[in-house]
Amino acid sequence: MTSRTSNRRIFAVALIVSLLVAGVASYYASAHPDGLEYVAEQTGFLDSAEDSAASDSPLADYQTEGVDDARISGGLAGVIGVVVMLVLSSGLFWAVRRREPADTDA
Template sequence: MSRRGRALWIVGVVVALVVAGVVSWYASGSPDGLEWAAERTGFAHTAEDSAAAGSPFADYLWNGEENRLSSGAAGVVGVLVTLGLAGGLTWLVRRPGVPAGKD
């Protein structure tokens, strides 16, 4: 990969981490569209916890508290996990002997 390509990747990752870690502080606390519609039409009481309800960042809570640090950390961890999975999948399906970007 060229120096310019590498710099572009680094800038992209840094921007994604900043957006996930800082901009998420200003996310709306209002219900999303589905939750709003469920409350409005009267079926919100049928909601159940998801299988991931016990995960470390469920509902953007960390140690049971919702604050800027927990939502920012959840965003950063999400970006890193997504990049790790995408990079790992790319590495697995890449044709052997063909350098990345040289198809």
């Protein structure tokens, strides 16, 4: 087995695990507020919070707009997030990759 094959296999397994965690395990995540939200509620300034600029986006609140089933909606939002990050990070890695120097003998 070559190093290239091994790297591809590791990447494929990591991608499958990421998609499973995002699509399946995310449903079992805690529904309780995060730490900052909890402190804001306990100290009494939660009501003064404003919605974020992305509050009306298609994937707001870890749900997919237009999908009524909460389990499918959250899982789909997670899978979309993994795919978007894969595309963005792959593009970034491709843009900054090492390139062999141009042949100066020509």
